[in-house]
Amino acid sequence: MLTPGQLTAIQRTVPILQEHGEALTRHFYQRMFQHNPEVRGFFNPAHQHSGQQQRALAGAICAYAQHINDPSALAGAVELIAQKHVSLGIRPEHYPIVGENLLASIREVLGLAEDDPILDAWAVAYGALADLFIQREAAIYQEQRERAGWNGFKRFVVSRREAASDNIVSLYLKPADDAPLPAHRAGQYVTLRVVLPGGEAIMRNYSLSNEPGADCYRISVKREGGEGTPPGVCSHHLHERVRVGDRVEVSPPCGDFTLAAPGARPLVLIAGGVGITPILSMAHEALAAAPERTVWLIQGALNGLVHPFADEIAQLKRRYPGLRVHVRYSEPLPEDRLNAAHDGEGLIDEALLDELLGREKAEYYFCGPTPMLRHLCRLLARRGVPPEDIHYEFFGPAQSLAA
């Protein structure tokens, strides 16, 4: 429990964190990887390189300081992070490692004396936050044991492999022990752990792209990198080396980007590129639960070569009269204009939403590149869609979309 003096000390750090938060978190990660190399494997070096991880942590620390009087305002962010921690196998013993390095970083970056009251205040505040996460994560681990039947990583076999587009491959995964597979909730992701040829084990999150209740999990992975950037480590491995019959390790489905109970209002699902993966699973789940409901699937892709799941979506459309599909290519190829695989050209914008949806009230779920998420959040807010009807998923460390 923070004393009133400690609350004030934390609040006083807000402007400092706003200015120096990223310097602090950059220092923190470097320090932690140097002093505690055992936790390195939980972090993706590409997110360190791009600065996304440092920005995400700086934003989270600052938000915590701002809401130190009422951390319940951060419940949504806490849930997202707790789900991610569980998917990666974070345990209570990891929290003191983070705490120690964080406090030392605050002291080192801000140039504070060992006995500065700010350090005491942050030690208590970090302890309270760690307890919150540890409790919620224990509950998620428990839910997983009951619902999925396992915690941590379990061996799966690649039972099928097929191209979803020129740059996305789908892998169908079955438990190696043939145990029944628990149904995921549409929108959830698993963590895949693979061992690279040099022996290094890496972990990455992948949304499940198939219908819940199937006898396998399907992940659909975009080949990352190229054109001047290094190949994405995991996606390259999955595209180039992993074949039918190979084994991978998979954690139980996690994540709270899931559909609310079916209502009377239309459901609008919007996907950009590989962001189709959770969205397609949601389309399956929503239509199976309420076949007559109006479900809009608005899909953006660069062009026809990288337009994933066109056949599967066409089949869904034939089966469910309530499904309406609009496909947009932002950079169509000349040959795209000769076939009927897309309905429009350009980005998903206000004019398109006006044309397709008018001003009817609807629930929105979307996934895609960060600029698209930012654009849609602003667009929907401008159209008066209340925050509780706007749901989205990041394919990387969660960021503020306000900037």
Ligand code: FAD
């Ligand atoms: P990384 O090695 O992590 O590299 C990522 C990018 O950074 C690449 O473009 C690479 O070129 C660039 N990069 C790396 N190092 C450097 C450097 N030194 N200089 C310049 N550039 C560099 N992805 C999917 O494909 N399908 C999904 O369904 C999916 N679902 C996800 C769900 C969630 C909840 C999350 C968080 C992520 C999801 N992802 C999904 C993303 C996925 O987890 C991986 O991040 C993605 O596959 C890239 O991993 P990688 O190892 O291939 O690339």
